[in-house]
Amino acid sequence: MVTIADVAREARVSISTVSYALTGKRSISEETKKRVIETAQRLGYTARASARALAANRSEIVAVTAPFHPATDASAHMAFAMEITIQARAHDYDTLLLVHDDALAGMKRSAASALADGIIVLDVSANDERAHVARSLTCPVVFIGVPDAADGLVCVDLDFELAIRLAVDALVEHGHRAIALISQPKAIMQREPNFPLRMEREFARYGAQRGLHVVIVHPDQDHADTAVAELFARQPSTTALVLSTTTGVVDSLDATLAGHGLSIPSEISVITAGMMTPSYASQQFDAFPLEPQLTCPVAVKQLVELMAGQGPPPGVTLVAPTYRPRGTVAAAPITASTP
Amino acid sequence: MVTIADVAREARVSISTVSYALTGKRSISEETKKRVIETAQRLGYTARASARALAANRSEIVAVTAPFHPATDASAHMAFAMEITIQARAHDYDTLLLVHDDALAGMKRSAASALADGIIVLDVSANDERAHVARSLTCPVVFIGVPDAADGLVCVDLDFELAIRLAVDALVEHGHRAIALISQPKAIMQREPNFPLRMEREFARYGAQRGLHVVIVHPDQDHADTAVAELFARQPSTTALVLSTTTGVVDSLDATLAGHGLSIPSEISVITAGMMTPSYASQQFDAFPLEPQLTCPVAVKQLVELMAGQGPPPGVTLVAPTYRPRGTVAAAPITASTP
DNA sequence: TTGAAAGCGTTACCAT
DNA sequence: ATGGTAACGCTTTCAA
Numbered sequence: 001m002v003t004i005a006d007v008a009r010e011a012r013v014s015i016s017t018v019s020y021a022l023t024g025k026r027s028i029s030e031e032t033k034k035r036v037i038e039t040a041q042r043l044g045y046t047a048r049a050s051a052r053a054l055a056a057n058r059s060e061i062v063a064v065t066a067p068f069h070p071a072t073d074a075s076a077h078m079a080f081a082m083e084i085t086i087q088a089r090a091h092d093y094d095t096l097l098l099v100h101d102d103a104l105a106g107m108k109r110s111a112a113s114a115l116a117d118g119i120i121v122l123d124v125s126a127n128d129e130r131a132h133v134a135r136s137l138t139c140p141v142v143f144i145g146v147p148d149a150a151d152g153l154v155c156v157d158l159d160f161e162l163a164i165r166l167a168v169d170a171l172v173e174h175g176h177r178a179i180a181l182i183s184q185p186k187a188i189m190q191r192e193p194n195f196p197l198r199m200e201r202e203f204a205r206y207g208a209q210r211g212l213h214v215v216i217v218h219p220d221q222d223h224a225d226t227a228v229a230e231l232f233a234r235q236p237s238t239t240a241l242v243l244s245t246t247t248g249v250v251d252s253l254d255a256t257l258a259g260h261g262l263s264i265p266s267e268i269s270v271i272t273a274g275m276m277t278p279s280y281a282s283q284q285f286d287a288f289p290l291e292p293q294l295t296c297p298v299a300v301k302q303l304v305e306l307m308a309g310q311g312p313p314p315g316v317t318l319v320a321p322t323y324r325p326r327g328t329v330a331a332a333p334i335t336a337s338t339p
Numbered sequence: 340m341v342t343i344a345d346v347a348r349e350a351r352v353s354i355s356t357v358s359y360a361l362t363g364k365r366s367i368s369e370e371t372k373k374r375v376i377e378t379a380q381r382l383g384y385t386a387r388a389s390a391r392a393l394a395a396n397r398s399e400i401v402a403v404t405a406p407f408h409p410a411t412d413a414s415a416h417m418a419f420a421m422e423i424t425i426q427a428r429a430h431d432y433d434t435l436l437l438v439h440d441d442a443l444a445g446m447k448r449s450a451a452s453a454l455a456d457g458i459i460v461l462d463v464s465a466n467d468e469r470a471h472v473a474r475s476l477t478c479p480v481v482f483i484g485v486p487d488a489a490d491g492l493v494c495v496d497l498d499f500e501l502a503i504r505l506a507v508d509a510l511v512e513h514g515h516r517a518i519a520l521i522s523q524p525k526a527i528m529q530r531e532p533n534f535p536l537r538m539e540r541e542f543a544r545y546g547a548q549r550g551l552h553v554v555i556v557h558p559d560q561d562h563a564d565t566a567v568a569e570l571f572a573r574q575p576s577t578t579a580l581v582l583s584t585t586t587g588v589v590d591s592l593d594a595t596l597a598g599h600g601l602s603i604p605s606e607i608s609v610i611t612a613g614m615m616t617p618s619y620a621s622q623q624f625d626a627f628p629l630e631p632q633l634t635c636p637v638a639v640k641q642l643v644e645l646m647a648g649q650g651p652p653p654g655v656t657l658v659a660p661t662y663r664p665r666g667t668v669a670a671a672p673i674t675a676s677t678p
Numbered sequence: 679t680t681g682a683a684a685g686c687g688t689t690a691c692c693a694t
Numbered sequence: 695a696t697g698g699t700a701a702c703g704c705t706t707t708c709a710a
Contacts, residue, residue, distance in 0.1 A: 001453075003687060014697040019689060026690095029695060046451035050398060051687035053389030054702050064436070066421075078417030082405075085438045089445075094454065097403070097434045099424045106433075112385035114340075115433065251590070342703060353681045358705060365706095368679060390703035393686050 002043045011039040022047070053114075062088050062303060063116035065098040065107060065130060067123055076276045080122050080144065083292035087300035093117070104133055111137045118307045120144065120299060124155075126194040140306035142299045148194060152314045154306065156299040159318035160195050160244075160274040161202040163288040166321065167242045167273040168206055170286065175332040176240040176269060178213040180231040182253075184245055185219040199244055199274060213237060222248030224256040232260065239332045240269040243285065247278055254283045265330035274321065286329045288321035295319050341382045350378040361386070392453075401427050401642060402455035404437040404446060404469065405462060415615045419461050419483065422631035426639035432456070443472055450476045457646045459483065459638060463494075465533040479645035481638045487533060491653045493645065495638040498657035499534050499583075499613040500541040502627040505660065506581045506612040507545055509625065514671040515579040515608060517552040519570040521592075523584055524558040538583055538613060552576060561587030563595040571599065578671045579608040582624065586617055593622045604669035613660065625668045627660035634658050 008015045013032055020026045021036035028036070039045075053059040064084050066077045085095045096116055098106035107130060110116040117139065121130050124145025134141040135152055143155040164181075171179055181203045183189070184196045200216050207214030215235040219227040227249065231238055243250060250272070254264065262268045264283075271286040298319055305311040347354045352371055359365045360375035367375070378384075392398040403423050405416045424434045435455055437445035446469060449455040456478065460469050463484025473480040474491055482494040503520075510518055520542045522528070523535045539555050546553035554574040558566040566588065570577055582589060589611070593603065601607045603622075610625040637658055644650040 001687095005687080015688085016690080016698075017696055020696085023689085027695075032696080044451070046448070048393070048687055049452040049454040050389045050392035051702090052452075052689075054387070054393050054686090054704085055688035055690080057689090057702075059389060061435070075414030075417060078414060078420070081417070081420070081436060082438050085436050086441075089441050094445075094449070095436045096400075097420060097424045097436045099421050100428075102425075102428050106428075109385070110433070112383070113388040113391075115388040255594070340703095344703080354704085355682080355706075356680060359680090362705085366679075371680085387703055390686095391705075393688085394703075394705040396686075396705090 001048075002045045004045070004047065007036065007040050007043055007045050010043060011036045057114075058117050058307070059115060060093050061096050061116045062093050062300075062307075063096040063098050063107065063110045063119045065103040065119065065121050067099065067101075067103045067130075075278060077123060079276070080292045080296060083296040084120050084122070084300060087297050091300065091304045093300075093304070095120075104129060107133050107137065107141075111139045114139075118142070118303045120303060126192070140303055140311060142303040142306070144295050144299050146194065146316055150316060154302055154312065154314055155316045156295050156302065157316065157318060158274055158290050158295060159320055160199050162318070163273040163290075163321045164199050164202045164242065164244070165206050166288050166323065167271045168203070168210065168212070170271055170323065170329055171240040171242070171269060172210060172212070174240075174269060174329055176212075177332070178235055178237040179207065179215075179240045179242060180235060180238045181214065181216045181242045182224070182227050182231070182245050182249060183216055183218050185222060185249070187221075188246075189218055195274070196244065203242065219245060219249050222246050224249045224253040225259075228253070228256045228260065238268075240271070240329075243270065243272040244274050247276075250275070250285070251283070265328045267333055269329040269332070271329050277324070284326045284328075286326050287324045289324055291322070294321065340387075341384045343384070343386065346375065346379050346382055346384050349382060350375045396453075397456050397646075398454060399432050400435050400455045401432050401639075401646075402435040402437050402446065402449045402458045404442040404458065404460050406438065406440075406442045406469075414617060416462060418615070419631045419635060422635040423459050423461070423639060426636050430639065430643045432639075432643070434459075443468055446472050446476065446480075450478045453478075457481070457642045459642060465531070479642055479650060481642040481645070483634050483638050485533070485655055489655060493641055493651065493653055494655045495634050495641065496655065496657060497613060497629050497634060498659055499538050501657070502612040502629075502660045503538050503541045503581065503583070504545050505627050505662065506610045507542070507549065507551070509610055509662070509668055510579040510581070510608060511549060511551070513579075513608060513668055515551075516671070517574055517576040518546065518554075518579045518581060519574060519577045520553065520555045520581045521563070521566050521570070521584050521588060522555055522557050524561060524588070526560075527585075528557055534613070535583065542581065558584065558588050561585050563588045563592040564598075567592070567595045567599065577607075579668070580610070582609065582611040583613050586615075589614070589624070590622070604667045606672055608668040608671070610668050616663070623665045623667075625665050626663045628663055630661070633660065 004015055004018050008018045018036050021028045021033045064081055066081055088095050119141045121143045124143050124147050126148045128147040131147040131149055143153055146155045146157050183200055215231055217227045217231045264270055273288045274290050277287055277289045302312055343354055343357050347357045357375050360367045360372045403420055405420055427434050458480045460482045463482050463486050465487045467486040470486040470488055482492055485494045485496050522539055554570055556566045556570045603609055612627045613629050616626055616628045641651055
């Protein structure tokens with residue numbers, strides 16, 4: 001393999017000159033700089049990562065933990081992991097993938113061995129074990145998502161409550177006054193997850209504030225049928241739905257509404273808030289979606305700053321969702337606004 | 340940070356003794372070994388990855404390239420990347436994620452800088468650029484999937500043709516004699532993809548060999564409707580379907596068949612071959628699926644051997660699929676076997 | 679069975 | 695503007 005010494009000899013300069021010419025960490029005369037770079041390219045020189053890491057005391061690697069409980073959506077994880085990787089590369093970092101039950105041990109290991117300069121934590125749950133681990137580590141950690149005990153941690157997440165308000169606003173603008181929120185299935189709600197609860201509260205609060213008729217329902221299973229039946233039973237005047245639920249419910253909604261003789265958007269408007277939108281879904285709804293492109297760049301930027309020793313103080317950064325219109329929100333039907 | 344010198348001093352042995360006691364690369368008396376390990380634990384010592392990599396000339400890292408063209412199924416990639424990571428950890432390797440258009444440059448970079456000891460290539464397409472790159476690298480590369488020009492490469496893949504035969508066998512065992520293959524949508528077939536074409540050929544060949552009535556159809560879009568209509572038009576006696584297509588087609592099949600007055604499995608049997616089975620799918624069919632758990636362990640094992648300098652010669656290793664019965668294959672209806 | 683010391687290839691400090 | 699060289703922390707050869 002070709003080392004920095006080879007380049008130095010060939011370019012008739014010292015080793016340090018090569019290093020500086022290539023890294024640009026100190027000024028080198030244009031002439032020698034050019035000669036060094038040319039020589040390096042000709043010899044096919046690339047600095048050895050391990051040597052560089054040892055000497056510079058930084059690996060230029062960030063670890064990404066994506067715990068893989070089967071219940072979680074693999075495609076969502078991948079989208080986040082991919083986006084993190086892309087963003088990290090933009091800052092000249094590579095990403096190490098930590099998965100499975102190795103996530104906890106992996107965090108400790110990659111920090112203790114200085115394998116990674118920093119860690120991104122994905123798929124954060126309410127009482128995430130990784131929160132405790134993060135505090136015990138000396139290397140910077142950024143969470144995408146907010147655990148219950150977020151004190152002392154750097155977290156980035158979508159502003160879910162804002163997503164709810166924006167979704168409601170979009171519907172109200174079209175004249176809807178009776179709106180239903182289809183939230184997570186009962187099985188999930190029993191675990192009292194952090195954000196679904198907060199979104200429901202915000203939906204109720206903001207609906208009342210704007211003087212709307214609102215109702216919140218939870219699907220029985222991963223299907224829309226019971227939820228739709230319940231929401232019309234409890235609030236027959238409903239003309240619009242806000243969705244913040246599972247993909248199974250979303251996928252089955254179109255057919256379920258058709259079963260009630262309702263078509264989208266002429267008779268009922270639909271918008272999602274704070275949800276991932278799988279690209280393979282047959283029906284795409286208007287959305288304020290949970291997009292990796294929103295949170296990941298922010299998270300990586302914060303981590304990079306942290307690794308440079310000048311990061312932000314601990315705290316939660318909420319990112320505003322972006323509207324993705326897809327034609328499933330229309331004016332409220334006359335019949336509904338009459339009574 | 341605590342170094343090997345700290346441990347050596349504290350344990351009153353030399354640095355090399357600590358190294359050997361911890362790595363087990365040469366015999367150390369039980370007594371000192373125990374003392375060293377105890378001391379290391381007490382001080383919280385972990386070898387610095389960069390120093391180890393520099394001295395030993397190996398990083399204990401494998402790179403995984405998962406190019407992310409939007410057309411590909413993110414959840415499939417994730418499943419593979421996860422499984423690779425899990426398998427790699429079982430061999431004490433970490434995995435570096437290479438994505439996007441950075442895949443090509445990333446392979447070169449991680450090899451040139453000795454960042455990774457080996458590379459796993461995922462989502463291999465027929466004429467994959469990465470095949471050429473792989474040949475030019477000095478570090479071992481294992482492909483999961485088989486490019487057209489596979490000479491000189493180490494590849495691992497599912498035996499798709501066997502999957503087709505096994506699926507047909509399973510149907511024939513239940514008395515089916517008229518079988519249709521729903522293959523990839525026309526848009527995909529126009530690119531003349533490697534395996535779908537080979538599976539169609541094998542389906543036709545094997546069907547003929549077993550004296551069956553067979554027909555092959557391609558969906559118009561990512562939906563089953565036109566394909567189902569066409570297959571019954573061309574072969575009304577059809578009593579069973581083999582699926583090797585997209586998730587959209589699979590998801591819509593149940594409803595489409597119902598529209599034809601057919602229910603699964605009493606009136607028509609369905610089995611998939613060589614497909615990923617998304618866990619979120621509402622309808623789960625009998626399957627000889629494409630599972631990461633099948634190919635990834637083999638691929639990682641081969642790569643590990645290669646990195647140890649004693650790997651297998653270039654060539655393609657095909658892995659047999661496993662039957663996943665889910666109750667969608669039943670005896671052929673009488674009406675069909677009569678004529 | 680153990681120790682001393684020579685690398686491994688860079689970075690970065692101290693000179694010039 | 696450039697060069698010499700001491701770290702960086704570990705593995706591994708060579709001696710004892």
